[in-house]
Amino acid sequence: MSLTIRVTDNELAAIKGYAALHGMNVSDAVRTAILERIEDELDIEIAKQAYAEWAADGKKTYTLDDIEGELRLK
Numbered sequence: 734m735s736l737t738i739r740v741t742d743n744e745l746a747a748i749k750g751y752a753a754l755h756g757m758n759v760s761d762a763v764r765t766a767i768l769e770r771i772e773d774e775l776d777i778e779i780a781k782q783a784y785a786e787w788a789a790d791g792k793k794t795y796t797l798d799d800i801e802g803e804l805r806l807k
Contacts, residue, residue, distance in 0.1 A: 738763075748762060748763060
């Protein structure tokens, strides 16, 4: 399947520069960037859901300062 996107000349130059920097062709660079963005956003949503469940169970987080103070490391 193919996909067509419209970009400005400046955007195309940036995409081509990015692709060249990473030794990819434009198609691979765009595909990789899009899929990585999707994966990142899905990971963020999963993390938010997991944290909400964790917090709903009454669990608490501690800062490094809290832990160091409790262990008298500071």
